[in-house]
Amino acid sequence: MKNRMDNMIHKAKVTFNKANAKMKEKIYTLTGTTAASVKEIADIIKNHPDIKVTKKDLLGLQFTFYEMELDGMYYYLEMKNSxxxxxxxxxxxxxIIAYRSYRDKYSLQTPVKFTQLEKK
Incomplete structure (x- = not known):
């Protein structure tokens, strides 16, 4: 039973590491750097040509929702005006990345560093 649990944990770690590496590569490809801020990632999502955009007016406030699935990765951005x-x-x-404006203390400009990604 312990071996089975260890095997499942190992597979989960491998899957996460592969997904993390894939996201790092995508960000590096799009930005040309091994770090990107939440704002830069949001701009990438917002300006991608394959993005699905939904706008809703809720209680007099305009919200915009951006969604996209690309190469096995799901991207989501939610904005109120800007x-x-x-x-x-x-x-x-x-x-891979989960930012919430109401709980995250760091700035939108704080870079998310991807130290394991090396330039090819």
């Missing part, structure tokens, strides 16, 4: 409320990047079940 304010970034939420940014998610994930694979099937693994979150």
């Amino acid at each position: 304010l970034i409320l939420q940014v998610d990047v994930q694979t099937l079940n693994e979150k």
Whole structure:
């Protein structure tokens, strides 16, 4: 039983690491750097040609939702006017980036550094 659990944990770690590496490569390809801020990631999502955009007017406030699935990665951005409320990047079940404006203390300009990604 312990071997089975260890095997499942190992597979989950491998899957997460692969997904994380894939996201790092995508960000590097799009930005040309091994780090990107939440704002830069949001801009990438917002300006991608394959993005699905939904606008809703709720209680007199305009919200815009951006969604896209690309190469096994799911991208989500939620904005109120020009304010970034939420940014998610994930694979099937693994979150790579999860930013929430109401709880995250760091600035939108704080870079998310991808130290394991090396320039080719």
